[in-house]
Amino acid sequence: MPVIELENLRKDYGGATVMEGLDLTMEDGEFTVLVGPSGCGKSTTLRMIAGLEDVTDGRILIGGRDVTDLDPKERDLAMVFQDYALYPHMNVARNMSFALRLQRMDKAEIDRRVRDVAEVLGLTDYLGRKPAALSGGQRQRVAMGRALVRDASTFLFDEPLSNLDAKLRGQMRAELAETRQRVEKNMIYVTHDQVEAMTLGDRIVVMRAGRIMQVGTPEELFRRPRNLFVAGFIGSPPMNFLPGRIEEGRVVGEGFALPLGPGRAGGAAPSGAVTVGLRPSAFRRAADGDIPFRVEISEYLGATSVLVGRLGTARVQVEVDTPAPVRVGETLQLGVDPDQLHLFDPQTEAAL
Amino acid sequence: MRGGPAHTLPKDPLMATARRRANRLTPYLFVAPALLVLAVGLLYPIGYMVWASFLDWSPSQRIGEAEFVGMRNYVGLLGDASFQESVRVTLVFAAAVVSIEMVLGVGLALLLDRQIRGMSLLRTVFILPMMIAPIVVGLIWRYMYHPSVGVFNRTLESWGLEPIPWLSSPDWALASVIIADVWQWTPFVFILSLAALQSLPRSALEAARVDGASEWQQVWHIKLPLMLPVLIVTALLRLIDAFKVLEVILVMTNGGPGLSTEIVSLRIQRTVAEFRQLGTGAAMSIYLLLIVLVLTVAMFLFGKWREGRDARVRARAAEAEAA
Structure with missing residues (x-):
């Protein structure tokens, strides 16, 4: 799994600078959580890594390869979106196999992979259903499944649990933590929820207004916050x-x-x-x-x-x-x- | 809710029943004026036309004096070569314009579905042809197609090419008419397609990009399938209109040369005005009405079918949510 490096990453939106000179290295096989209040630039950072957002200045390196100006498809990434972004006209099996079908993978191999992942996620009985006929939790699983069958080097998660109700969110968080044990991949996870950040992350990047406030393990952030913002953001009830x-x-x-x-x-x-x-x-x-x-x-x-x-x-x-x-x-x-x-x-x- | 004597139940059960019935009837009372307008303005003329289609009726007679001939007009038309030719021309015209307009309109929408400076101005320019009265469109194109002073032949000449007999040759006339209709109505398809495109879920398209879909694969696998319901309705709307087209062709060719551009509505107009056979004209109108009705019902059924399917899907989702 490649190391992902962000070098002096900058983002302007119509003249306004929302991010100025972000430097970050995500180690091999690490679960990195970007966390911060809304507007802190965490989603923008993720979308720039995915290639869905242009980079104003700076470089993104994946495994030493400069991908700054490459299309998303050339970056070997899989992504789970906040609203799941399922293809409404395809059933679960076709949603999950879309990327593989585009790669013209062997049909039997596609079938095997989809079945394996569906089995793990408990979706076997729903493979023939359209997304609209699924519950919120099932849709979330399909979105995960679509990323998992890809076998991409890096998984990106953009607030994947925020559309679920509290109980389901807790359950999916546990499942995600379990998946994370099984799947040896780079994972980059964006959330505004410090509980998700603390429970899932190997390393947490706390962001505010386009800047990194602190990078560290959950324990480091909790025990030795480097500034007032991190101290107030991490921990519940707050400091x-x-x-x-x-x-x-x-x-x-x-x-x-x-x-x-x-x-x-x-x-x-x-x-x-x-x-x-x-x-x-x-x-x-x-x-x-x-x-x-x-x-x-x-x-x-x-x-x-x-x-x-x-x-x-x-x-x-x-x-x-x-x-x-x-x-x-x-x-x-x-x-x-x-x-x-x-x-x-x-x-x-x-x-x- | 206020309490008080006014809200207690009426003592007489008969009164209560009467009141309930009156309550049920109220909505119909409100709709009645509109129904009346519909009946007088729409159903009466159609009924008149249906009645006329059973008559041998010339414009010099009052309708009461015309001879009742039963189905003779309808049967006669089935064996009438000129009418059959006009139906064939109409079908060719409708099929051609709708296919070309769909391809061009959707294509343009796919190309222009992006944030470009001045896009809103461009969109307005694109839909202008749709706003022009068909008579004027016909005139504009007639002048442009003019064999010696028209812009097309002058351009061809300046390139040293042979002029084309746009409207004067039976081989070219239908194509020329089709081009004019495509010019006027492609914007309609374009604007509906663009609206459909812009309401597509952005994140699904982003997911497709991450999944490795090229621009073309996004169009083919995601955009077109998701636009399909809108495209089907648009095509049906255009078909209905294409069957009813009259003015543009009337002004440009008046059906000629020969019968090469004589669509059904022109045939009807000639039958009534030139051949003075009101009954036969009415029967043709009924045939045309039936064709358009089939299309309209198809559109309606398509809508119903989609609604029903969506409701079933939602019910399953609710089931899944409850489980």
């Missing part, structure tokens, strides 16, 4: 951000004063002002905790609860283990481990 300042080995803000771990003191802005990032899961209930927390909203999820309250004037979400539901109005004593503390420069938004 809390509070204004604070560094004072004598502690970080102090409205309603809290937390000790910094060893070696964490340096690097603060000259004024000592910092933005403190605390994940809801960073809090724990502790009798010796030094943060009093009055519960305003209590969402009991079973094993855990998401509690909303205030530190000073700032609204804060806290996720704690709850043997029993926490009542609204109760005041809890909370503590935070020093290594769960994230500090950001309020000006540059970079992690400290």
Whole structure:
């Protein structure tokens, strides 16, 4: 499987630059997820790799071959579209075999491949049906199947699960993760859903406004976000951000004063002002905790609860283990481990 | 919903039944005026024509004075060589113009279905011929086909080629008439095809590109099959019109030379105006009406068939969704 390299990729739309100098290398056999809010350029990037979108400037290399100006068909890719993009006038079998028929592959071989993939995806009973006679989940599977029979070097996914309802999405996500174990291919997956990104990706590329904010494994992004945006984007419920300042080995803000771990003191802005990032899961209930927390909203999820309250004037979400539901109005004593503390420069938004 | 005495059920069950019946009749009451207009404006003249087709009727008689001859007009026409020739000419004309217009119209649409600067202006220019009154189209082409001063023969001459007897030779006249009709009505096919093309699912075409389809393969395997329903209806509409064509040919050749461009509607016009046989003319009109009716019913049935198929497919999808 070839390495895919994007070199200084730029995209203009009618005079407006939506992407400026993107550099990214996707390693051999890697599942790369491009994630970010809508308009961040993730879909545009994918479509440029596919060859469906012109590249304004820069190069795309697949396995060392410059494909920047090649047609999609010359790039050896398979793609799953957000709206599935099935051919409405062809039945499932013909949808799946379209690319193979264009290659004039042997009929028996086409038949064998389609049957194998249909078997895996549970579509065997539906091979004769038109897409319009299928459920949403089945259409999604056909779209996957059409990519799988191709045996292309690289699979591209453009928000493939976003048209499904929540339950089906979870199920298909699991199936996709399973497929990924079985199929040794490059996969590039675009989504706006950080849960999909975290659960599927070997590596995640977080994008915002046509720029890469951070590239890393799910764990790296969660534990060591490089800036405020990534910290806020990855993780659910999202990280809390509070204004604070560094004072004598502690970080102090409205309603809290937390000790910094060893070696964490340096690097603060000259004024000592910092933005403190605390994940809801960073809090724990502790009798010796030094943060009093009055519960305003209590969402009991079973094993855990998401509690909303205030530190000073700032609204804060806290996720704690709850043997029993926490009542609204109760005041809890909370503590935070020093290594769960994230500090950001309020000006540059970079992690400290 | 407001409550109150006005909304309680009427006590008398007979009254309730009467009211329900009145409610059921209301829609028909609203449609009645339109039905009346339809009856007076459409059915009455057609009925008149059907009645006339059973008469031996000359323009100097009132319809009541004409002799009833039963099916004689119809039977006579079946053995009438001139009428048969006009049917043949009409069929050749209709088949030729519709095939050529479909190929050219769809071809143009496929070529022009893209984002080009000035495309909307170009589209407007393309559909202009359709907007011109057929009489005027006939005149324009008659002058262009003129044997000595027409633009075609002058051009041929300037290239040192023999002039062509566009409208004066029986071998050329039908072709010349067909060319003029193609000029006027290709835009109709073009504009409907373009609309069909632009409503195709973009992502399916992108998927085809990723699947390795060339431009030509996209047209053949994706675009044309998906446009097919629109194309079938367009072709039927054009066929219906082609069977009824009159003015352009009337002005250009008046059916000549000989009978070479005499289509059925011209034959009808001559039978009535020249031969003064209103009954025979009416019977010809009925034959023409039947041909067009068959096409119209075909179009209607095609629509019904598609609806039924779509409904069945949707039902299966709903089933699959529920499973």
